[in-house]
Amino acid sequence: MAKVGIIGSKGRMGQALVDAINEAGLEHAGGVDKGDDIAGLAAASDVLVDFSSPHALETNLAACNFAKKPIVIGTTGLEERHHWLIDDAAQDIAVLQTGNTSLGVTMLAALVKEAASRLGADWDIEIVEMHHRMKVDAPSGTALLLGEAAAAGRYVDLADNSERGRDGITGARKEGAIGFASLRGGTVAGDHSVILAGNEESITLSHRAENRMIFARGAVKAAIWLMQQKPGRYNMPEVLGL
Numbered sequence: 001m002a003k004v005g006i007i008g009s010k011g012r013m014g015q016a017l018v019d020a021i022n023e024a025g026l027e028h029a030g031g032v033d034k035g036d037d038i039a040g041l042a043a044a045s046d047v048l049v050d051f052s053s054p055h056a057l058e059t060n061l062a063a064c065n066f067a068k069k070p071i072v073i074g075t076t077g078l079e080e081r082h083h084w085l086i087d088d089a090a091q092d093i094a095v096l097q098t099g100n101t102s103l104g105v106t107m108l109a110a111l112v113k114e115a116a117s118r119l120g121a122d123w124d125i126e127i128v129e130m131h132h133r134m135k136v137d138a139p140s141g142t143a144l145l146l147g148e149a150a151a152a153g154r155y156v157d158l159a160d161n162s163e164r165g166r167d168g169i170t171g172a173r174k175e176g177a178i179g180f181a182s183l184r185g186g187t188v189a190g191d192h193s194v195i196l197a198g199n200e201e202s203i204t205l206s207h208r209a210e211n212r213m214i215f216a217r218g219a220v221k222a223a224i225w226l227m228q229q230k231p232g233r234y235n236m237p238e239v240l241g242l
């Protein structure tokens, strides 16, 4: 039976993961939180799943690389330097990083890419997300993933076209911009809408997470799949065949 180690085990996602691991008939190899022994966990696990903090990423990747174990990274709030670290580690071990492990969001991203590629740049794209009051990063990893999908559909770079944190006299919207807005409150597990606003008509593509088990089940599915892969960097569409 495959042994799954959890990074961020006492957190909201870590707890949901324990249920998903049991539900899938896998073994829980143990878990770590801030200050715990990640090297020991990596040695004891067949695959690791990380829902913790960007601050932990470098150490986590080093431990997985040393033990030659694959890792699923669901942690969000990652910066460019974190993606370089992931690319580097993926030369030696299998790594899957995603802002959202659910089937629904993976499908939504494919629909957003398709819509963005078929509609002209005169259709303005805005991404709105709402999460629980404890969330520490914005925009959400999912919002950024959906922004990347829209940008890929338009064959442009998200970094050159995103508009974040509008406030005050912002001036008119730039043509081709992909806008982000983040709401925080209550216990919302994760709501995302991508609005494509044209002249006198608009389309809204949305996803609502009703609870965290959708993320946990997706992460376990990804972990099982990742154990069979060669070193490299992978994503959820590959796991789900979308």
Ligand SMILES: NC(=O)C1=CN([C@@H]2O[C@H](COP(=O)(O)OP(=O)(O)OC[C@H]3O[C@@H](n4cnc5c(N)ncnc54)[C@H](OP(=O)(O)O)[C@@H]3O)[C@@H](O)[C@H]2O)C=CC1
Pocket (backbone or CB within 6 Å): 007, 008, 009, 010, 011, 012, 013, 014, 032, 033, 034, 035, 050, 051, 052, 053, 055, 056, 073, 074, 075, 076, 077, 098, 099, 100, 101, 102, 141, 215
């Ligand atoms: N990709 C996806 O589908 C999803 C991603 N997420 C992301 O997962 C992450 C965790 O979310 P959530 O569970 O709600 O957050 P929580 O704050 O509930 O849990 C985070 C856990 O990580 C631990 N942690 C913090 N720093 C470290 C560290 N340096 N090393 C090891 N463990 C550490 C915390 O331990 P301690 O209390 O000791 O600090 C805590 O137990 C977030 O980035 C979130 O956005 C969430 C849901 C789905």
Ligand SMILES: O=C(O)C1=N[C@H](C(=O)O)C[C@H](O)C1
Pocket (backbone or CB within 6 Å): 076, 099, 100, 131, 135, 139, 140, 141, 142, 143, 189, 190, 191
């Ligand atoms: O922090 C959360 O809770 C979530 N984080 C992920 C994100 O940043 O998109 C995924 C999900 O929406 C829940």
